[in-house]
Each structure stands twice: as structure tokens, then as C-alpha cells.
Amino acid sequence: MNTSRVDWAAVKADFPVLQRMIDGQRLVYLDSANTSQKPNAVIDAMADFMRNGYAPINRSAYRMAGEATDLFEGARSKVQRFINARSVNEVVFTKNATESINLIAQTWGRANLQAGDVVVLTHMEHHANIVPWHMLVAELGIELRWIPLTDDGLLDLSNLSSLLDGAKVLSFTAMSNVLGTITPVKQLCAAAHAAGAIAIVDACQYVPHNVTDVQAWDADFAMFSGHKMVGPSGIGVLWGREELLDAMPPFLGGGNMIGDVRLDGFTTAELPSKFEAGTPPIVEVIGLGAAVDYLSNIGMANIRQHEMQLTEYALSTLSTRYGDDITIHGPRNVEVRGAVLSFAFRGIHPHDISQILDEKNVCVRAGHHCAKPLMKLLGANATARASFYIYNNQTDADALADALDGASDIFGV
Numbered sequence: 001m002n003t004s005r006v007d008w009a010a011v012k013a014d015f016p017v018l019q020r021m022i023d024g025q026r027l028v029y030l031d032s033a034n035t036s037q038k039p040n041a042v043i044d045a046m047a048d049f050m051r052n053g054y055a056p057i058n059r060s061a062y063r064m065a066g067e068a069t070d071l072f073e074g075a076r077s078k079v080q081r082f083i084n085a086r087s088v089n090e091v092v093f094t095k096n097a098t099e100s101i102n103l104i105a106q107t108w109g110r111a112n113l114q115a116g117d118v119v120v121l122t123h124m125e126h127h128a129n130i131v132p133w134h135m136l137v138a139e140l141g142i143e144l145r146w147i148p149l150t151d152d153g154l155l156d157l158s159n160l161s162s163l164l165d166g167a168k169v170l171s172f173t174a175m176s177n178v179l180g181t182i183t184p185v186k187q188l189c190a191a192a193h194a195a196g197a198i199a200i201v202d203a204c205q206y207v208p209h210n211v212t213d214v215q216a217w218d219a220d221f222a223m224f225s226g227h228k229m230v231g232p233s234g235i236g237v238l239w240g241r242e243e244l245l246d247a248m249p250p251f252l253g254g255g256n257m258i259g260d261v262r263l264d265g266f267t268t269a270e271l272p273s274k275f276e277a278g279t280p281p282i283v284e285v286i287g288l289g290a291a292v293d294y295l296s297n298i299g300m301a302n303i304r305q306h307e308m309q310l311t312e313y314a315l316s317t318l319s320t321r322y323g324d325d326i327t328i329h330g331p332r333n334v335e336v337r338g339a340v341l342s343f344a345f346r347g348i349h350p351h352d353i354s355q356i357l358d359e360k361n362v363c364v365r366a367g368h369h370c371a372k373p374l375m376k377l378l379g380a381n382a383t384a385r386a387s388f389y390i391y392n393n394q395t396d397a398d399a400l401a402d403a404l405d406g407a408s409d410i411f412g413v
Contacts, residue, residue: 006302012391014039014294028362028399033177033205033340033369033387035227038291042230045290046283057282058256058273072282075289076272082292083222084213085239089271092238092245093285097204098128100223100238101171103275104200105132107248108221109169115141118167120197122147122155122183123377124176127370129202133171147172149377153179153330153337157187164195171199174206174222178371178383179330180311180340182206189218198244204228208389209307209338211300214239226284230390231291235284238275245271252277295390303390307339310388314341314397321401322346329378339388342369345404348411350384356410357384360403 012018015037020027029037055068073088080088094100109132113119119133123146136142145163148156153176164170170192175182185206189199201222203212208229214222221240227233250257250268255278259267268274295303311334318326318341327344331337345353354366365385368375375381386400 006298006306008306008390008393011298012393014041015391016040016043018391022361025361028360028396030386030388030392030396030400031363031365032208032228032389032392033385034365035233036208036230036389037391038232038287039230039294041294042232042287042290046232046287049286050283054283057280068282071286071289072280075285075292078289078292078296079237082212082296083207083237083239084215086215087242090239090242090245092240092272092275093280094223094236094238094275095234095281096225096227096236097202097223098225098236100221100236101128101200101202102132103238103251104221104240105136107251108198108244109133109136110140111247111249113140113142113168116143118143118145119169119171120145120147120163120167120192122172123149124153124155124179124181124371124374125171125173126177126202126204127372129171129173129200130373152332153181155181155183155188157184157191160188160191161195164191164197167192167195167197169200170195170197171202173202173204175203175209175338175340176330176371176374177205177340178342178369178374178378178385180337180342181330182210182336182338185217185219189220193218205338205340208295209300210304220244226288226291229291230294232284232287234281235288237288242271245275250277251275254278256280298390306390307388308334310392310394310397311337311339311341313394314339314386314388314400317397317401318343318404322404326404329383339392340385341387342383342385344380344383346408346411348407350382352411353384353404353407356407357400357403360399360406362399362403364400 055064057069057072076088076091079091150156192199198220201219203222203224207224223238226235256273257277259269325346329342350366367382
């Protein structure tokens, strides 16, 4: 794919915060794996709706409410097409991917799992794909098994069949937020189904950066968050096979999720409203729809190619410049990793690195990245992490490399 057709400088100019100067220096934002910046198209769509058309959805008969409902459901249709879901009924709006995983664990899990049943996870999971299952360990007595990693940060699938033997669930990330590792989603889903398990894909780090096709994956559930894909916070997506969602009990009660309420009970609404209790985040859903439009106009294949080239450049620049003084975790092959670089540098604490880089207006994250089990396997309490996105370029990678020199100067290493 030739990304020269995309004007990446114009893309960067679409993000007003990136035009900000602090102490006479430009802002270099390298924390998109945490949360992404927002383009004017998303900001304007949300502001226009609040200024000119804010109204409730699915409740009132007046014209403005109908227009708001059309915008809200139009955003759902955009998401459906963006991930190639079979039906809009399979697209459930949640607060974020964390809520989506909890929804599955607390509804499908409680209805289908019992003591001794096995859920298989991987060593590279975010806490949001660990803690909900630990909660079911405590509540139901289920068993957790773990897919280990290879030395270069890939999943070690050599014993996958035995790990899945008798399992009911395989829940895994499509892309690690620490290592950048892109997992073989189709292979894992096929292995889960061959073992009689359902496949749940945490696609939070994947969807913003890659072409996503849930039907091609043959997954059962997947989830992602709007704020990582140039959309607003407070809005996430749970995708699930319609037949599975239809069979699941509701998660929360009240508002749009009801079909009927009587003194002796209630019935639920049809999908997807069944899982969308209360007044939804209408403005945020419209912002998500605008974000989907924005990314689609660039082209997800173009975005992936741009990030592969940028990741290759950043890996090469940092490794050439600092050699053994920098350890970048995860696979070296950009074909199987995203634009996430977690690193250790000359023994300097990651939080010190982050603060020193901040003096150069280079924004990176420092911490355990909500992946403490993985941190322990890496032999670290924390790492610094630089993550690139559509608005970054080689100049930003150079700024990161230059700023690291400042850390060396301060600590004398």
C-alpha cells in the first residue's frame, strides 16, 4: 500500500492540540496507546450537535428528537461497517472496552460457567481482561490458564491445544498495549472453537490502527474504546454474535433496555437496546461516528502502512543511536507489532524519563500500563512507553531520541 497518497502533514494539522507551543517548543504527543488526540472533525461534530440539535433519543416524537435518534443510530451503522459486523444488532454501545469485558463476564460468564470450568488468557493481557475473570474465580470457582510468551514477545502457542483442552473461553488481546505484539487472531479463534470454547478479542489497541473484520476473525465477542481511535472518552463498543447476545441476560436494568415492566416482572427490549440501560452518551456516540468517518477517509490500510514505516524508523533510530543502552520490549519485526515502544533506558527510572522528556514537550507514558503480570515477566515494575499514531512522523521519533540525551545528561549516564 502506497501511503504517499495521504497528506500526513495535513492529517497532523487536523489536530488543534498539536499546533500548541509550550515555552516556544512544539508538542510531541507519543501517548496514543493511552488515549488519542481529537481532530477538528470530531470536535466540530460534537459541538454542532450540542449547539444545534441536542435532544433525547428513542423517547420523544418531536422533530429534533427524531434527528438526534437518526444521528445516534447512524453512528451505530458506521461502526457496524467499520468492523464488518453482520448487523447493527451486534453493535452495543458501552462506556469503554473495560465495561464491555465486564459485561460479558457478568452476563455470559455467570449464565454459562460453573466451578471447574476453564478460561484461558495470555500473559500479555491488560488488567481489564484479567480482573473480571478473577472475580468469577472467586464467585464461581472457575479455573484460569495462561498462554505464555516467547523471548521476543510473541505468544508461545506450542502447547495451545493442551491449554484449551476442556476450556469454555479463550479471551485475548489482538495487540499488546505494552509489547505492541499483534496476535494471530484468526488462528486463536479457530483453535478456541475447535476446543469447544468461545473466543473473546480485546481489540482496544488493534481497531484504531488496522483493518478490522470481525467476521473474518470468526470471533464471538470483541470490544474497543472510542478515545483510542480519535474519538471521545466515555464511549466504547461491544460487538458480539447476535445469537449469543440474544441468549444473554441483561447487564443493567432500566431506561432503554426494557420491553415491558409490570408489578410481577419485566421483559427486555430487542438487541442492541437490551444492553443499553439508561440515557446513553449521545454526544459521545456522535463523536465516535465522526471518528469512524475520519479514519475511514484516510483508510485503515494506509494508517497501518504509515505506522509500520514509522515504527521501523523509530526502532532503527533508537537502536542505532543507543545500542545496548536501550532495551525495547516486544518483537523487532514490524509485520507483527504495532507502533508501541515500551523501553528501559540506561537504568533511569521510567517516571524520571517521562518527566525529563516532558521538559522537551515529548509526551510518553511511564508506569505498568495496566499490565502488572506482564511487567513481572519483563523483570520491571514499570517501563517508559512511546506510542505513535496517524499524526506522528519521523520528526517526532527524532525528538524522542534527542530528548533521551537530556535524560542521560541529567543523570550522568
